[in-house]
Amino acid sequence: MSPKDLEIAVIDLTQAIGLMVRRMRAVAASQELSMTESVVMARLDKEGPATIADLARAEGMKPQSMGTTIAALEEMDLVARKPHPTDGRQMHIELTDKGIALRKTTGDAKRTWLTQAIAELSESERKTLFAASDIIRRLVEK
Amino acid sequence: MSPKDLEIAVIDLTQAIGLMVRRMRAVAASQELSMTESVVMARLDKEGPATIADLARAEGMKPQSMGTTIAALEEMDLVARKPHPTDGRQMHIELTDKGIALRKTTGDAKRTWLTQAIAELSESERKTLFAASDIIRRLVEK
DNA sequence: TATTGTTATACTCTATAACTATA
DNA sequence: TATAGTTATAGAGTATAACAATA
Helix, strand or coil: EEEEHHHHHHHHHHHHHHHHHHHHHHHHHHHCHHHHHHHHHHHHHHHEEEEHHHHHHHHCCCCHHHHHHHHHHHCCCEEEEEECCCCCCCCEEECCCCCHHHHHHHHHCCCCCCHHHCCCCHHHHHHHHHHHHHHHHHHCCC | CCHHHHHHHHHHHHHHHHHHHHHHHHHEEEEECHHHEEEHHHHHHHHCEEEEHHHHHHHHHHHHHHHHHHHHHHCCCCCEEEEEECCCCCCCECCHHHHHHHHHHHHHCCCCCHHHHHHHHCCHHHHHHHHHHHHHHHHHCC
């Protein structure tokens, strides 16, 4: 792949990601959670309680920023803080009953625009897309 | 693919995109252009002068927002406004000499973190990644 | 009447800095 | 001294609303 072609493809990827983020933001604006909020909710659902520092590391954000995200979810009564049993510095963040219920209803994979649109792709397109998310995750760590 | 697996994969993709955007922002903060600014510069370089409305449509943004982006590039003396010859409403945005020079130097595909990291992938990983950017572009239009 | 662009204002997301408390 | 978290402040990126000029 020539340097020129590589650069064009990188710009295409960058543009695609920008388009996606703006689209998701526009959809979320009406009622749903932001991208980060959704991901954090899913993580808490899948892996159980976590500290703000853990969540921040997982999402590549500063702890202060994750604190803001958690405060927003707390405001919506979707998560709650619980002091760590032995380490007095840490707060465990966990889903509330309302948060669990929300996860259940979004878990039917019908609610969000993105899940819908991806469900309509061919199996091979989905495979490509999800393989790409692993590649991206590795890229980010470099 | 089960609805549950689909949802997990969609969340993984969402997280990957979030990680990428934050990483690109962190890199750009130091010295380089933002994602949108880079894409606009590449577009002007590749396709010649365009109006703010055209650029906004291409990037899925509001014209007012693109106006801000263009103003930032203008401030850096990378683009200039030129009145449209016949339509008095339109302004053509074009690269300045400095903008062209910047495109040339980034055109060697060595400068940015992302281009570097992607260059280090295997050919098949690159193929997957770039196929995914087309899929994303189609998703966004739905 | 529709389109292009501008200006003013505000919101979302995330960062930096400074601090407290605990380990 | 290092880590977890909070509070305060600021910046980037984008949106909405209201407007002027031109088509």
